[in-house]
Amino acid sequence: MLFEGARPPQNAAGLLKHLEDCHECREKLATLLPGVEVPGVYLPENFWSAASTAEHPVADTAGHTVVQPLESGSGVFSPAKPRQVFEVPRRLGGYEILRVLGRGGMGLVLKGFDAPLNRFVAVKLLFPHLATNDVYRRRFAREARSAATIGSDHATAVYSVGEEGDAPYIVMEYIAGEDLETRLNRDGRLPIPLAICIARQVAAGLAAAHSQGIVHRDIKPANVLLENSSGTEHQLHRDCAIRVKITDFGIAKSSSMPGITGVQETVGTPEYMAPEQISGEPLDPRSDLYSLGVTLYRMVSDQLPFTGKTAIACFTQHFSKEPPSLTAHVADLPAWFESLILRLLRKDPAERVQTAAEVVRLLDDGYAHLQGPPTDPEDKRLAVLRSYRVLDTASEQAFDDLTFLAAHICGTPIAMVSLIDEDRQWFKSKVGLSITQTARNISFCQHTIRGTTPLIVSNAATDPLFADNPTVRQEPNIRFYAGVPLIDPEGCALGSLCVLDRVARGLTSDQVSALSALGRLVMTQLTMRRELMERREAGKSTT
Numbered sequence: 001m002l003f004e005g006a007r008p009p010q011n012a013a014g015l016l017k018h019l020e021d022c023h024e025c026r027e028k029l030a031t032l033l034p035g036v037e038v039p040g041v042y043l044p045e046n047f048w049s050a051a052s053t054a055e056h057p058v059a060d061t062a063g064h065t066v067v068q069p070l071e072s073g074s075g076v077f078s079p080a081k082p083r084q085v086f087e088v089p090r091r092l093g094g095y096e097i098l099r100v101l102g103r104g105g106m107g108l109v110l111k112g113f114d115a116p117l118n119r120f121v122a123v124k125l126l127f128p129h130l131a132t133n134d135v136y137r138r139r140f141a142r143e144a145r146s147a148a149t150i151g152s153d154h155a156t157a158v159y160s161v162g163e164e165g166d167a168p169y170i171v172m173e174y175i176a177g178e179d180l181e182t183r184l185n186r187d188g189r190l191p192i193p194l195a196i197c198i199a200r201q202v203a204a205g206l207a208a209a210h211s212q213g214i215v216h217r218d219i220k221p222a223n224v225l226l227e228n229s230s231g232t233e234h235q236l237h238r239d240c241a242i243r244v245k246i247t248d249f250g251i252a253k254s255s256s257m258p259g260i261t262g263v264q265e266t267v268g269t270p271e272y273m274a275p276e277q278i279s280g281e282p283l284d285p286r287s288d289l290y291s292l293g294v295t296l297y298r299m300v301s302d303q304l305p306f307t308g309k310t311a312i313a314c315f316t317q318h319f320s321k322e323p324p325s326l327t328a329h330v331a332d333l334p335a336w337f338e339s340l341i342l343r344l345l346r347k348d349p350a351e352r353v354q355t356a357a358e359v360v361r362l363l364d365d366g367y368a369h370l371q372g373p374p375t376d377p378e379d380k381r382l383a384v385l386r387s388y389r390v391l392d393t394a395s396e397q398a399f400d401d402l403t404f405l406a407a408h409i410c411g412t413p414i415a416m417v418s419l420i421d422e423d424r425q426w427f428k429s430k431v432g433l434s435i436t437q438t439a440r441n442i443s444f445c446q447h448t449i450r451g452t453t454p455l456i457v458s459n460a461a462t463d464p465l466f467a468d469n470p471t472v473r474q475e476p477n478i479r480f481y482a483g484v485p486l487i488d489p490e491g492c493a494l495g496s497l498c499v500l501d502r503v504a505r506g507l508t509s510d511q512v513s514a515l516s517a518l519g520r521l522v523m524t525q526l527t528m529r530r531e532l533m534e535r536r537e538a539g540k541s542t543t
Helices: 012-021 023-032 134-150 180-187 192-211 285-301 311-320 335-344 356-370 378-387 397-410 509-542
Strands: 065-070 084-089 095-103 107-114 119-126 158-164 167-173 177-179 224-228 242-246 414-420 424-431 437-439 455-457 480-487 493-501
Touching: 095 119, 119 134, 134 158, 134 167, 177 180, 180 224, 180 285, 192 224, 192 242, 192 285, 192 356, 285 335, 285 356, 335 356, 378 493, 397 414, 397 424, 397 493, 397 509, 424 493, 480 509, 493 509
Parallel strands: none
Antiparallel strands: 065 084, 095 107, 107 119, 119 167, 158 167, 177 224, 224 242, 414 424, 414 493, 424 437, 455 480, 480 493
């Protein structure tokens, strides 16, 4: 139906035009579907009669505007003034405005309809009385630029910008759902797996923003949007049917953008602000991670670590008080999860988890432990790997030929067969590299051996899991990775056959299939090699 989902039907434009002209259908729609999101502009005149006009848009029966009453800006000693009325246009640019979704400190958020592309959009409109203030106009423009720059699945996308009279507006992706604040106020603390799923997506969105030099500065539940989705989430969270988006980059700070003032602004929400943010010191991504820690604390406990009757009282606690124990509120909280939250809440930024990408990794690792012991425990995998006796041995022609073939078929300058033990990645064969081993914790292949399907990273520089990897940030400046696990007949993944490049790119489906086939040949060669050694040793024993 037109007003139920995130995607309108193909005849949506015609339906809207009919509703605009047909008073009888407008009244019937409001009567038959009281629980469905019905556009305020089409509601009958008395629909909001029982509700406060300060909380809901009011239908204009003339059919030209949605009337949204706003609070007066009167000072403490000023005489009472009539409530200001803000008339929201029925159209902004080429978008039909359907209803008022909400309001914030800078403006209204409206639901619109993009007829040419047949989609709903969210339109953020700066309040007219702020549109004459250059500081707010520049902040509003900065929000549009920041959100448009990030380009993450976990940050709201910006489609376009424009002006209605003197009031600028931003057209953004419409998220059919609710914010995390609403969810927490209604349901209280979240189940641990769901909290991890949401936290991971927020951290991934922050990693994308931070990679562009953008610090959000106001991470809190109200700025985390939850959309019910049937799409596939990260491979460790297929049971989480919620897609998460960070929104409201209105006070975000970018290293590439000039500041609004000559000094660092102290802005944010007191309960979620990092100590260095409160004191007005220069901020970096670790300030967002502190706010994420406060958000996580609230998600798992339904409590805030620091509160006060005034902002000053709250600020004092951020500086001087340690967060209360989480286990007092949450008996089933895993120790690793509590440790992560408390690390994010350290007063000194240097003592926190240092990057959002690292938060993503820690959440992934912790979530894997929640699912119980793996099918192939690490000790079994390592025992099987050692049985092949190929670690720290010279390369062999059979493996070299397959590695060169992988590089040729995939068109990459680097290819290798690698095997992963407790703490090292060993190269059994390689093209385009001179080293013979690396630390396991910087290896892309350590992630490949966790699954049974190819792992493809199109652009490692923007991927939250790999962006801070030394091999990405420094020589050899890896951007592209595609690897297939080398799976032993017992089901253990020993390592990978992979191809790499210094530029972002992809592979065709035929190339992926060929890489998989070559990976199976590598595993066949390893198995044959082991069997040959065993036969030789058996022959010597008999002799």
